[in-house]
Amino acid sequence: MPVPPEGTPCWADAMFTDLEGAKAFYGDVLGWTFGESSSEYGDYTQAYSDGKAVAAIVPPMPGQDGDTVTSAWCLYLASPDAAATAEKIRGNGGEVLMGPMQVGEFGTMVIAKDPGGVVFGVWQGGTHEGFEKQAATGAYTWAELVTREPGPADAFFPAVFPYTVQRMDAGDVDYKIFQVGGAPALGRMKAGPDDLPPEAPNYISVYFAVDDCDATVAKVTGRGGKLYFGPMDSPFGKFAAVGDPQGAAFGVIDLGTTVGDMPAMVAE
Template structure:
């Protein structure tokens, strides 16, 4: 268990959030599956609320924004930045497409959203009062974020240009994957890889894994709460995991880590 009260190092996945068709229903689903409680929905910020573990922020939920009803429901991943304007300019110069202009979110911080050169959407977050994940390394918190894309080499080059990532290749011949570390980081902060060849026409995107005590039990909670399971529990080098989806079809991973990556 770790509580963090200061901003995350630049380039680190520092926040995830989701737009929900029915906010109350989605809150109930994640309360049942991950044990989350929630802050009050804030009308002045589009009904946004924070998911909490032991009273500390771990993720965000909001009702679907007007005009975005047809947008896919996905967990959005935000990368920390110390200078949003400068990193935004670097990202565009390196081939990213801006989804919407960077903006201040009250006293909490500033954010923006882009699509990287491989087609994956990502956000950036410059912290003020809201520093991102305040609780990690326990059930209900984010355990891992990574990017899967059909051109992982181009993605690695892009994020290295913007954030200075360095890489440790741990992939296989038919499934490339590299851990990335941010400048000054002591351990990997996430990964970039290519999709499973069996994934067919899988779209590029960042994804999130939430930590649980027992993956098999979490999968049963997903089913009981009305979610679906697309990959049954299985063991891998760093623990046990399953791929599931929530009320709007948003895909995420439940994972029990075996130790430090």
């Protein structure tokens, strides 16, 4: 598998106090199966779709109070040198929360926060290079940075990663796409007052592909999850923003159901 270009989303994981509950939920909603927990690495447990690694879940670290853990999906961006990327993060107003930390032979990780409080990961792959399946049912397909104040993010991410930027010409919607080598890597959406409740932080929304958006939303709510937005038709697919019963928000999108013309893109 080729090494992902720098700045490309390459992995996603989330922390759950109820690991078995998370397995049951995502197994039903996204069709995932799960490998053996790795006790050497804090019971880190990989999720699979059609036998290919697509994400991971993990319980709180020893010493963490499970009652104070906030479940959230974390997106990792590829780096050829995690230590150098950590320095760029600090040098451009971000904060390194953890690492760089070598994870055995698998790779090196960093957990960081941009100037607007968006938490993200950096991954320098070793034997584990990242997603083994993408843009297909049950797998990662897209991510977008959702922020109330886009200015700091617009300056920060292209300074840390080799992004070029295009703006979507879509009326009142303030949406940009960070590209790597001319290919879309990450979206950036300005959140309006109705998009994020006051108590919710700015964050990166991770989208997983599904065969039927409506049916998936019904499974989410039927298993105690929440519907935050949608389902909504778009030229990219029918999508919805949802949350699992432990509070981790994510997106689902049916890539095969598209409506309307693709919006024009304007170089920044």
